[in-house]
Amino acid sequence: MFLYTKNFDKQKEKAMESLRRALAENKVDRDIIPLLKKINSLPCYFTTSSCSGRISVMEMPYFGDKLNSVWLGKWHREVAPEEVVEAVRRHSSGQLWFLVRSPILHVAARTMEDAVELLNLAIGLGFKYSNIKSVSHRKLLVEIRSTERMDVPLGENGELWVDGSYMERIVGIANAQVRRFKGKLKRLEEILEDYGANHIQRSR
Amino acid sequence: MFLYTKNFDKQKEKAMESLRRALAENKVDRDIIPLLKKINSLPCYFTTSSCSGRISVMEMPYFGDKLNSVWLGKWHREVAPEEVVEAVRRHSSGQLWFLVRSPILHVAARTMEDAVELLNLAIGLGFKYSNIKSVSHRKLLVEIRSTERMDVPLGENGELWVDGSYMERIVGIANAQVRRFKGKLKRLEEILEDYGANHIQRSR
Numbered sequence: 001m002f003l004y005t006k007n008f009d010k011q012k013e014k015a016m017e018s019l020r021r022a023l024a025e026n027k028v029d030r031d032i033i034p035l036l037k038k039i040n041s042l043p044c045y046f047t048t049s050s051c052s053g054r055i056s057v058m059e060m061p062y063f064g065d066k067l068n069s070v071w072l073g074k075w076h077r078e079v080a081p082e083e084v085v086e087a088v089r090r091h092s093s094g095q096l097w098f099l100v101r102s103p104i105l106h107v108a109a110r111t112m113e114d115a116v117e118l119l120n121l122a123i124g125l126g127f128k129y130s131n132i133k134s135v136s137h138r139k140l141l142v143e144i145r146s147t148e149r150m151d152v153p154l155g156e157n158g159e160l161w162v163d164g165s166y167m168e169r170i171v172g173i174a175n176a177q178v179r180r181f182k183g184k185l186k187r188l189e190e191i192l193e194d195y196g197a198n199h200i201q202r203s204r
Numbered sequence: 205m206f207l208y209t210k211n212f213d214k215q216k217e218k219a220m221e222s223l224r225r226a227l228a229e230n231k232v233d234r235d236i237i238p239l240l241k242k243i244n245s246l247p248c249y250f251t252t253s254s255c256s257g258r259i260s261v262m263e264m265p266y267f268g269d270k271l272n273s274v275w276l277g278k279w280h281r282e283v284a285p286e287e288v289v290e291a292v293r294r295h296s297s298g299q300l301w302f303l304v305r306s307p308i309l310h311v312a313a314r315t316m317e318d319a320v321e322l323l324n325l326a327i328g329l330g331f332k333y334s335n336i337k338s339v340s341h342r343k344l345l346v347e348i349r350s351t352e353r354m355d356v357p358l359g360e361n362g363e364l365w366v367d368g369s370y371m372e373r374i375v376g377i378a379n380a381q382v383r384r385f386k387g388k389l390k391r392l393e394e395i396l397e398d399y400g401a402n403h404i405q406r407s408r
Contacts, residue, residue, distance in 0.1 A: 002316065062380075064351055095377075112206065112316075116339045131335035131347065135320045143335065147268055151354045153374055161373050166365050170357055173299075176266075 003137040008110045011139055012046040015108070019047065029076050032103070035185060038192045044110040045118065048141065052076050053103035053148070053181045055174050057087040061094045068094075078175040081168045088154060088167070096155040098167075100174045102129070102146035102181050108139045115142050125191065126184045146184055148177035207341040212314045215343055216250040219312070223251065233280050236307070239389060242396045248314040249322065252345065256280050257307035257352070257385045259378050261291040265298045272298075282379040285372045292358060292371070300359040302371075304378045306333070306350035306385050312343045319346050329395065330388045350388055352381035 004011075019036070022028050028036070029052035036047050054076050060069040073079075073087025088096065109115035115132055122130040122144045133143040152170055155161045208215075223240070226232050232240070233256035240251050258280050264273040277283075277291025292300065313319035319336055326334040326348045337347040356374055359365045 002320075112339060116206075119338070131337050132339065133335050134323075135316060135336065149353070149355055150357075152356045153354075153377055156373075161370050162366065169360075169365050173357055 002135055002140070004108075004135070004140040005111050007138055008108070011108060015046045015048050016040065031076065031182075032105075032185065035105075035189045035192070038189060039105075039107055042192070042195070044114040046108050048106045048108055048139070050105045051101070051103060052185065053146075053178065054099075054101050055079050055084075055171075055178060056099045056101070057084060057091075057154075058097050058099055059091055059094045060097065070094075072096075078178050079171060081164070081171045084167055084171055085164060088160065091155065091158065091160075093157050095153060096160075098150065098152040098154050098170055098174075100148060100150035100177050102148045103144070103185055105144040106133065107142045107144065109142055110140075112140065115140050118142050118144075121191065121195070122188065125187050127188070144188070146181050148181045150174055150177065206339055206344070208312075208339070208344040209315050211342055212312070215312060219250045219252050220244065235280065235386075236309075236389065239309075239393045239396070242393060243309075243311055246396070246399070248318040250312050252310045252312055252343070254309045255305070255307060256389065257350075257382065258303075258305050259283050259288075259375075259382060260303045260305070261288060261295075261358075262301050262303055263295055263298045264301065274298075276300075282382050283375060285368070285375045288371055288375055289368060292364065295359065295362065295364075297361050299357060300364075302354065302356040302358050302374055302378075304352060304354035304381050306352045307348070307389055309348040310337065311346045311348065313346055314344075316344065319344050322346050322348075325395065325399070326392065329391050331392070348392070350385050352385045354378055354381065 019040070029050065032050055032052035036050060039045050039047050054074055056071055056075070057073040058069050058071055072090045073083060075083070084098065107118060109118060119130055119132060119142055127144050127146045129145040129147055131143050133141045150170065150173065153161065233254065236254050236256035240254060243249050243251050258278055260275055260279070261277040262273050262275055276294045277287060279287070288302065311322060313322060323334055323336060323346050331348050331350045333349040333351055335347050337345045354374065354377065357365065
């Protein structure tokens with residue numbers, strides 16, 4: 001038997017305190033703030049971390065070595081091919097990758113029923129990789145995540161494997177993915193607006 | 205309150221029946237069969253679906269449209285660049301992608317404690333994207349999944365965007381990913397061998 005329900009209010013208080021700090025220090029992706037506020041206004045949930053989704057150019061010693069990876073460019077929006085080319089110019093060593101990552105939201109839930117309700121809502125809105133990320137005495141954590149993703153090797157140790165026209169192509173595809181996941185985030189925000197209203201009605 | 209524990213034995217019986225059918229029809233990736241047998245020999249788990257991981261070349265109208273996607277080549281092993289080039293030659297329309305996907309195992313658990321035990325075991329062995337995929341009256345489902353992945357656009361509507369030497373490069377990276385996830389599957393199999401033995405000792 002896990003004790004996350006018993007610890008929910010205390011953990012939410014802590015999480016809200018560190019969110020306030022992160023907001024004050026401009027450490028939260030700006031375009032996801034309204035959604036975080038909406039989720040945190042609901043009595044059965046709170047957010048613990050989030051990313052609004054991004055396109056990036058990254059240099060890493062080998063695939064998956066996050067610790068020694070360096071971002072040469074990172075954008076939480078559509079990009080122009082020139083921005084990517086400029087980031088690629090800064091490449092010097094290791095594997096060079098062009099990456100797209102979907103938004104990720106980590107949301108703690110009060111009960112398993114609350115977790116499953118949010119999970120199914122998110123999947124229904126197109127966040128098909130959503131899941132319950134972890135269960136412990138401290139927290140029951142839902143991960144909201146979508147399918148958009150690109151992992152394209154561009155070169156290695158200073159050598160470039162692709163040309164400018166290829167980069168233009170992949171930027172086009174990446175931007176389409178960004179538009180798609182931004183749309184899903186928007187719909188989630190709208191649905192939670194109604195959800196909050198319904199929930200308050202139900203508890204009356 | 206979810207009733208998956210109450211329904212576990214009946215659901216396991218059904219799943220074992222359809223696994224036997226799939227095995228008889230050669231519909232299960234061969235190199236993952238010993239692992240499936242090991243998991244299904246444990247009293248608190250059963251598998252519902254699985255893929256041992258793969259490299260593929262795929263044609264799709266647009267990214268994410270699985271329904272209308274066509275595999276031009278699919279391998280549950282390391283590949284030679286020539287195999288990929290040959291698959292690419294069959295491309296005619298839509299977006300052309302080179303893909304790597306990590307192994308995925310769906311495992312139903314008897315109780316939430318059993319689910320979390322397997323989840324944490326899998327994460328500890330490097331299956332870092334493992335999660336609880338769904339919770340319902342029928343089933344409590346753990347997804348075992350790793351981080352290896354590539355999504356590389358190669359061309360569109362019959363036009364190729366990359367050359368042979370680029371395909372050789374990405375095949376090299378993909379093969380390294382295959383070696384990595386095969387190693388993780390092997391370790392999971394070994395650990396579950398011990399786990400099974402321990403569990404039987406515990407229940408005596």
